[in-house]
Amino acid sequence: MKIAVLGCGLLGTKIAGELAYHGHRVNVWDINIPALNSVFNVLEDDKKHLREDGILFQKNFVGQVLCMSRLEETVSDAEFIFEAVKEDLEIKKDLLERVSHVCKSDAIIGSNTLRLNIDDVMSGVLNKERSLGLRFLYPVYYIPEVEINPASFTAQKSIQKVRVMLERMGKTLFFRSGNHPLILSEEQREERKALRVEQLLNSSGIPCMFEKKIPVLSHDGNVAPIKETRRESTTVDTECGICMNKARDCLLCPCHHMITCYECSKMLHNRRDGCPICRKDITEVIRVYHS
Template sequence: MTQQQRPVYAVIGSGYMGGGIAQSLALSGADVRIADVDLDVATANRERLIAEAAQFAADGLFPADAADTVAQRLTAATIEDAVAGADFIEEAVPEKIEIKHATLRRICDAAAPDAIIGSNTSTILIGRLAEAVTNPERFLGVHFSNPAPFIPGVELIPHSSTAEATIAAAEKIVAATGKETARVKDATGFVLNRLQYALFHEATQLVEEGVATAEDIDTIVRTTFGFRLPFFGPFAIADMAGLDVYSFCYASLQTEFPERFATPKVLDDLVSAGKLGTKTGAGFLDVPADRTPELVAYRNKAYVAMKKLIDELGPAPIHPGTDPHPDND
């Protein structure tokens, strides 16, 4: 693909998140312009992103030629020059609505009227941000996760006026980076942070109640139900466990926490209808019962492979003196 044929993207906000997004877009085959509060900041961040790409390549995390690719495809510019003629523009400035509104207005003043504009906001309603966007049908949330080059999931959040063609185009752009998208309605916290903070809130409750230490809770999460999460979401896990089992567990939790663990209506409805998950062939995901042996075989293989990978990597260097490879001394 020649330079003239490559799509042109812009990332406004070239810090840790925006820079990682820019790297991902550049490695996907696009020419990417980055901008920040001024050209000097964007230029310095461009050099940092090239150096990072070289280190990531040396660590086997990026392709061997990643630094050259990023250097060739990534340019620093002012906001106006970055967005002029760009096909897709990703806003990744600080999480303050007044900063995002001001930035989106500058983008709209200089960008093509049909350029797709995404915001990397993790908490602000897309509909509120759209107030600063001309032709808001071309605007949506495109929420990457930290660290952007390595986390494979991206939330796409349309607001009430986002065009279907805009969502489809954003899906294609993100797919080219090798990431996977999920469409999410414009609701406070979206999905990622609603779930992430629900877990964190309950974890802090356990610490405050003296049930377990922070260290032991982290151990339980990453070695039990968290161990499943790279392969299965909460509904697939519930279907495999049995929705009747979940219903019984809710009843047990309610003996101490009747409001905090009230049984969800959707779970009650499924159990009442005899839809208990994979063992009945119907549940949240309606996996046919005859596929259960295949699913169990995949599950077991996945968990063994994950354990081998964790053993190979060694423990995370969180605590002082941790040696991820004690046998290599």
């Protein structure tokens, strides 16, 4: 798959490396030429560490990373565009607006913003329905979750397209709850890194064929279900999709999704946050008592 990454700071370079690790062809762009020139050194260090951890068996990634100095050439044939430039609203707005006019009309445009309002970031984008917030958690190679933050105009088919692509890489999408991004502690990072390494080792080096599942930060229920597909598994997540501690014991109205415990649902209602699954406004919380 052809992918473009805009911004080759440390995070952008590692996103490009993770995508190439899973076989994608990645064009990387940055206005800063010295930063662009440092990409291959960073990737070589990443490969070294991955080999030391025993999860990179070959010399190079399956996919390819190409450094580009011209923005139009970088995005012209990309199916997915991931922006990871400086956390500045005007810089992101200007860049993504320009990109949207020179890329494919159906290319997905994702911003890796941490705290900026995604509606503001994408306000000038052409065909807004294909744009969204998409944040890779650090360290990128080892954390399977990717935080998605749809704009008010993001189409469900765009979310589904991203979900399918990332799931083929062994990644899991989870919706941002409220206005605050998920920030992992150093202890959480190290724990999940160790589990991810074990998972990849058990898969005999094939990233998408896992024998042991990492305890997730989110659940399948965090992503709106697609009507055409049904789960074949009979197992159902029972833990609250927010605190992941208490049991799911309430329905959110009017959508009737059952994804959280009563305490977390009341918290969402009081903060006027939407349903974690469908993002509809919560008008009422109905307590459910399990026999």
